[in-house]
Amino acid sequence: MQPILYGIPNCDTVKKARVWLDQHAIAYTFHDYKKQGADPEHLARWVEEAGWEQVLNRRGTTFRALPAADKQDIDAAKAVALMAAHPSCIKRPVVEHAGGLLVGFDAERWSQALA
Helix, strand or coil, rough: CCCCEEEEECCHHHHHHHHHHHHHHCCCCEEHHHHHHHHHHHHHHHHHCCCCCHHHHHCCHHHCCCCHHHCCCCHHHHHHHHHHHCHHHEECEEECCCCCCCCCCCHHHHHHHCC
16 A cells, blocks of 8 residues: 555645655655545544544644634544544644554654655
């Protein structure tokens, strides 16, 4: 399975991840949330595998701008709904690969999983 990199093209962390993949000659498919959206079924699988706390980006401006009610009492189902409605609330990048799932960019962890 060729890795699939999910993210937003102008995100600095996604740019670093793409450079890292290119430097390590790892072919991948890029899924752009802005153009292709975020599939709730994928999000639910990611949340099940990694936990909503890892997948939901609560530090970003999109999440911080949400109404207070949306940011309270978050559980897995609510996190998936928020991320499906606001893809910028997904931590970036996410990589699906043959060995599992990587959330966020960490060169050492990526080397162990992908290289």
